[in-house]
Amino acid sequence: VGLEPGEMAVLLAESGLGEKEARMRARQLWNWIYVNGATDFQAMTNIAKPMRETLAEGFVVQRPEIVTEQVSADGTRKWLFRFTDPATPNAPPVDVETVYIPEEDRGTLCVSSQVGCTLTCSFCHTGTQRLVRNLTAGEILNQILAARDRLGDFPGGVRPTDGLVPEGESRAITNIVMMGMGEPLYNYDNVKKALLIAASGDGISLSKRRITLSTSGVVPYIEPTGREIGVSLAISLHAVRDDLRNELVPINKKWPLAELIAACHSYPGLNNARRITFEYVMLKGINDSDADARELVRLLAGIPAKNNLIPFNPWPGSPYECSDWDRIEGFAEIVNRAGYASPVRTPRGRDISAACGQRKAETERLTRKQREALEGA
Ligand code: SAH
Ligand code: SF4
Numbered sequence: 001v002g003l004e005p006g007e008m009a010v011l012l013a014e015s016g017l018g019e020k021e022a023r024m025r026a027r028q029l030w031n032w033i034y035v036n037g038a039t040d041f042q043a044m045t046n047i048a049k050p051m052r053e054t055l056a057e058g059f060v061v062q063r064p065e066i067v068t069e070q071v072s073a074d075g076t077r078k079w080l081f082r083f084t085d086p087a088t089p090n091a092p093p094v095d096v097e098t099v100y101i102p103e104e105d106r107g108t109l110c111v112s113s114q115v116g117c118t119l120t121c122s123f124c125h126t127g128t129q130r131l132v133r134n135l136t137a138g139e140i141l142n143q144i145l146a147a148r149d150r151l152g153d154f155p156g157g158v159r160p161t162d163g164l165v166p167e168g169e170s171r172a173i174t175n176i177v178m179m180g181m182g183e184p185l186y187n188y189d190n191v192k193k194a195l196l197i198a199a200s201g202d203g204i205s206l207s208k209r210r211i212t213l214s215t216s217g218v219v220p221y222i223e224p225t226g227r228e229i230g231v232s233l234a235i236s237l238h239a240v241r242d243d244l245r246n247e248l249v250p251i252n253k254k255w256p257l258a259e260l261i262a263a264c265h266s267y268p269g270l271n272n273a274r275r276i277t278f279e280y281v282m283l284k285g286i287n288d289s290d291a292d293a294r295e296l297v298r299l300l301a302g303i304p305a306k307n308n309l310i311p312f313n314p315w316p317g318s319p320y321e322c323s324d325w326d327r328i329e330g331f332a333e334i335v336n337r338a339g340y341a342s343p344v345r346t347p348r349g350r351d352i353s354a355a356c357g358q359r360k361a362e363t364e365r366l367t368r369k370q371r372e373a374l375e376g377a
Contacts, residue, residue: 002138037154075164076349108175114182134187140194185218219255234277240295282323293334305344313355334365
C-alpha cells in the first residue's frame, strides 16, 4: 500500500515476473487495494492461486491493528491505529489517531501525517509531544482505507448502525483533511505520494477539491504543494502580527508573515472557486480583538480566501482560554463584512478528545503501556 503502479511493477519484476505481466499485475493490485479494499491476497480472485501465494510471501496489504474505536455523542468517530513499519519490523509500533466527522452533506476524514510534531505551537496539544517519526505513504493511505472498512465504504461493505453517516451520499468519506497530528509539509514526499493515490481515478478517486492540506507555514513547500499535488490549501494563521505569531506558531520565526502571505498569493490554481482557507484559533484576550480582525482583512487583501474560526479546545495545562462566544461573533462579523466567509468551526467529538489540537493524551497513555510491554513489565 502506498506504491505507485510503476514502483509496484518494478518490485514484481524483481520477484520474477516478466515486464509486461508485472505492469498488468500492478494495475490489478491497485484495483484490488484501492477500489475493492482487499486486505488479503487470497481475495484477489482474478489472480491465479500460485501467484497469490508468491505475492503473500513477499508483500503485505493488511490494515493496521485497531487499538480503539470511539464514537462520540455527535457521531464523530476516532480510531487509534497501530502501525508496524514493514521496513523496520523490530522498531516499536506507533499509534496514530484518525477522526471521522460526519455532516449532513459530507463526511470528512481527518488524517495524520506524523506521529507527534517537531513544531511547538503553544496552543496545540500535539505540539507538546516530540516527533516520534514520519508516517510512510502507505500508513497515511491505510488510515483512509481502514476508516473506509469500518464505515462500510468499499463494495459489499456494511454501514455502521451507531453514529451518523451522511445521507444521500454513496460514500461515507467524501473529503479528506490533512489536519491530524503532525506537519504534513515536513513529511512532503510521503504526503504527496499518498494524496496523489487518494486522488487518482484508479486509486481512491477522491476529487482534489475535496482534499485539503493544512500547514503551519512551511513556506518553501507551499508552491510545490499546489503545483505537484494540486489539493486545496489551509494555512494555520492564528495571528496577524509577527510578534504574536512567533509565540503561537513558532515556525513564524523562520518564515514570517510577509513571506507566508506572499507564498499564498502565488499558490498555483487559486481562483474564486478555489480559495485558501485561513485557520484562526480564537484565544481569549490574545488574538481576538476588533483590531486583529481588521488586520486580518488587510493581510488577506487580494487572496481568494475564506476563514475558519476555530474555538480553542482546551487541554489539561493549556495556557489559554477560548474566546467568549459574543467576541467570536464580533470578530467574525468584521471579517464577514469585508467579504470573506468566516464560518466558526463547531467543535466535534469533544467527549472523545477528537477535537482539533486534542490529539495527544491517549497516545501518551498508550506509549507508556507500550514501553512497559517492551520492558517486560
Ligand atoms: N500541523 C498542521 C496540521 C494540523 S491541523 C497545521 O498546524 O496546520 C489542525 C488545526 O488545528 C491547525 O490549524 C491547528 O493550529 C489547530 N489547533 C491545534 N490545537 C488546537 C486547539 N487546542 N484548539 C483549536 N485548534 C487547534
Ligand atoms: Fe504541529 Fe500543527 Fe500542532 Fe503546530 S498546530 S504543533 S504544526 S500539529
